[in-house]
Amino acid sequence: MALHQSLLDLSELAPHCQSRATARGLLAEAQDILRNAVAHQDNEIELAHWYSRLVTDIVRAPGVNAPVRLTGAAARGDQLPSMPVEWIGQDADLQGVFADVGLQAHEATDSIATRVDAGLPLGSGGEHALLEEALSQRPPALRMVDGLPDRDAAVDIKATLLSPIAAVARWAAPGPRPTVDRLAIGVERGLLSASDAESLDLAWRTGYALELRRWYERVSDHAATLRDLPPLDRTAYGSACRIVSATFESITRRAEEYK
The missing domain is CATH 1.20.120 (Four Helix Bundle (Hemerythrin (Met), subunit A))
Incomplete structure (x- = not known):
């Protein structure tokens, strides 16, 4: 099943996010659009892939440019809003970007799983x-x-x-x-x-x-x-x-x- 156009439109904006304030707005809007998609019984796995890509693009966008490497569900393509966004590295303000819109996010505990999901050598x-x-x-x-x-x-x-x-x-x-x-x-x-x-x-x-x-x-x-x-x-x-x-x-x- 193809994703709704509203999801595709938002995903096109994410890589071009010009500020952390805009990032907050995109993350908040993503949750609203995702709720609509769930109400319409869209495919859960496809929605997780879409949301993971959106989060990744926002973190890497020029207006955020976080010096971190995503790991966990976001890096795998399995992210849902109820799961914490995790990363390797430090960015004192990044956690607040997510927390301000009701999302959990934090630096990941070092482990072999963390490193593998981040794409680091086994x-x-x-x-x-x-x-x-x-x-x-x-x-x-x-x-x-x-x-x-x-x-x-x-x-x-x-x-x-x-x-x-x-x-x-x-x-x-x-x-x-x-x-x-x-x-x-x-x-x-x-x-x-x-x-x-x-x-x-x-x-x-x-x-x-x-x-x-x-x-x-x-x-x-x-x-x-x-x-x-x-x-x-x-x-x-x-x-x-x-x-x-x-x-x-x-x-x-x-x-x-x-x-």
């Missing part, structure tokens, strides 16, 4: 370190009560779905590219089975749809339990969690075989 033993980090993020199984998911269990889309999947994809295909592309490349490299990649891709898209919808409803930063989710979202979240858990088990078994 180094010797890097892939093994990425695998270990990915497996360490295996989410806990959903708590069950009488054979059904506990409706009082906490919902954390980023921690149980998005972060673990992003970590596996980072190991499977290091480099600053979208998670869905990393998963596909992981199959080509023989590090992920087609079945595992397809399962994680499905869970990723489910997680993105849920995360973007909660942002749209202005509750993405609120604590939630399964009971708080609409029935369809509750079912989708539970299914995605089970998919991720099963896929992590499969990847862990294969990793043990490689040792």
Whole structure:
């Protein structure tokens, strides 16, 4: 599905931003336009790519010209407004540009994941370190009560779905590219089975749809339990969690075989 013209028009302005005040205006307008796109049920992955490009172009624009290197979701092409914009380097005022329009942003903690997402060299033993980090993020199984998911269990889309999947994809295909592309490349490299990649891709898209919808409803930063989710979202979240858990088990078994 093609992006709405309003999104394309705004993205053309971003690289030519002439001041940090203008940058604030563009970021605020981007959130309004993005809400309209969510209301029209545009593709969540395409919207994340668009928003990531917009943020990147604003940070690099002549009026901002921040001496930083983006990392994390923005560098990968996975950025959503509910996720912090992260960078390597220092710019005392840049955080305020985002904070003034209600967005989280900060200098990233140094880690191998931070460096890989920023496009920096992996180094010797890097892939093994990425695998270990990915497996360490295996989410806990959903708590069950009488054979059904506990409706009082906490919902954390980023921690149980998005972060673990992003970590596996980072190991499977290091480099600053979208998670869905990393998963596909992981199959080509023989590090992920087609079945595992397809399962994680499905869970990723489910997680993105849920995360973007909660942002749209202005509750993405609120604590939630399964009971708080609409029935369809509750079912989708539970299914995605089970998919991720099963896929992590499969990847862990294969990793043990490689040792």
